[in-house]
Amino acid sequence: MQPTTTKKTPRLESLTFLRFIAAAVVVIYHFGRDTQLFKSLPVALTSGPIMVTFFFVLSGFVISVSHYNRAVCTSDFYRNRFFRIAPIYFIALIWACAYQSTGLTTTSLALSATFLQSWIPPYPLSLNSPGWSISVEAFFYAISPALLLLINKEKKRSWISWVASALLIWMLTQSILSALLAPEFYKGFKTFSHDLINYFPASHLCSFLIGFSGGVAYSQNNLENKKIQAYSAVFFLITLAMIGIAIQNQQSIERILGSRIAFGSSFFALLFLPAIYFCAVGDVFLRKILATPFLVLLGEASYSLYILQKPAYIAFTKATSSMPQQNSDIKFLAYFVTLTTISIICYLMIEKPLTNLLKRNKKISPATEENKEHQTIQQR
Template sequence: MKISQITFTRFVAALAIVISHFNKDLFLYHLHYVSEVFLRANVGVSYFFILSGFIMIIAYHRKERIGYADFYRNRFARIYPLYVIGLLLYFITRHSGFNWFNLILYLSGLQSWIPGKAMILNFPGWSISVEFLFYLLFPFLYNRYYSKNNKSIWVIAGIIWLTTQVFSNFYVHSSWYEGPHTESHELGFYFPMLHINEFLAGNLAGLLFIKKSVRKNYDIEIIVLVMAILLSLVFIPLNFHNGLMAVFFIPLIFLISRNNGKLTKIFSWKPLEYSGEISYAMYIVHIPVLYILRAALISAKYDFSNDIIFLIYIPVLILISALLYEAVEKPLRNILKSKNKH
């Protein structure tokens, strides 16, 4: 089952994260309420985690059982090559933080488990480190709970989600939390166990979706939900990073997936759908591409403002992401599809 209209939302989330990692002198940060949204745009990663759980169920829900070896091989082949390419691009202009231990941590996807190491090297890779945990768990969850319609997983997921939200919001106001760019920050924001609730929430949302797939015009509801998300980011001083936004993201994913209104026609437009397809490449290489572009402009003695650099950077990033998608991600996906048919 393919839900074309949801694919474009991955691009929106990735672009929000890209902007949040750009220089804060960017013109978007001169607009008060808009700046508040992008300063908290790391919730885009939370959206990815929830959507990942949702799509995983959609992709596998017809299977009676998932084979561990085949699943791990398929996921590894689809996600790991670009993960490594992001690191290689990073090394073109940066060597800070390099040592053999950090390299082993990054390549093994273990960096997010160690506070103080989550952001080593190509730092967007911290979230892929968390995704590795999701992929490790999913066949077990599916075979033990989802395929057998075991209701206890709903209770387990609810307890994990609630516990995570209470801990996350009390932790950032406690004496243990020392602020951004500290080990305590990495423990509270990047530690993989604090993100399991997001993946589980996405899984359970997927289970509900496949049972009821009535399509209606939900354009107005989607717009209202998007506005609620933006207003929450601006005015509600809570820690949304570890899954709290599931209360908005899950209904949003549901409504977009079931919508047959004008927004679905727009989101399903091939260029927009394609932008979602390249969103993983865009996310994992956006920091190295930014470093390379800035180094190239400096070597060419161009003294552009951050606003001009941004206007150059976005199309360059999209182009490189499309090239990586076509040259690496898509061929591997096609190879895996052909193998699975046999």
């Protein structure tokens, strides 16, 4: 089947740098907790688990925008997605396995190699722990062609119905997760209950669907809304402030709602979507700032930054173990700069050349490929 395009896919480079910020927050959360930097930053910039929700919302948004009003060849879509995430994923997995003294079993390796670790407790964090979110993302990719077929068959269906459906699924998911957090079931970190609530793909599906529905809204009726564009920077900043306030006051939210909340499992998806939306709509000024070449490069390298963080940290720690004791902030900064440099190199020498090679050889139909910037702003 040869897909056809009825309108040009909009460029979304202004979103790319946001991925770098989110990935950096995850890295700070994992490896910068003993630094003064961590203690001085706002809670929103140290809440790694919550930022993974941002990746999932962004992924849904970009996939629906990129393929809206287009026929989709399922096999091409799957090949496209596989070659986008797999090379660096397997490099990170092999690198992480090289340092494993425990936990490296046939089962853990097989699950990680097939992107299934997040489905089977207690394996989501086995081997290269950040890979659990790529396992979840692989599930989203698996169901995306069906969703894309649905939106392209029902072009007259209002974006409001898509958003409302996603909202209902989000509400149902959050109700179930809150119930599972009851002391009778939830037993804390490294237990079946923790894995089910925090890493199980179905627990995060609502984030992807919210982003997907937001992409439908973006594609249907607001690309040419000059009024929204004119105030997009203001709306974007207001949304960021709301996200920061909400993350800062998680305990207050729980008191108001009268129950425990699984904040790391899609709760903040409803706030991340408008931030993504207004950034995508973006006026000229906002786009110029966020789409500068260096910021875009950082965003494009953010997938490598995210998935390589654990093996890179272990390697960095081993390499610097014989050096004189350093201030924790200096050590973390040196690690982060090293990780960022490695990530940029991986993007320029592996991800980008592979993408260009696939295009030249036409192994993936050009009509079904996402624009270059769309391929680089998705999470794993």
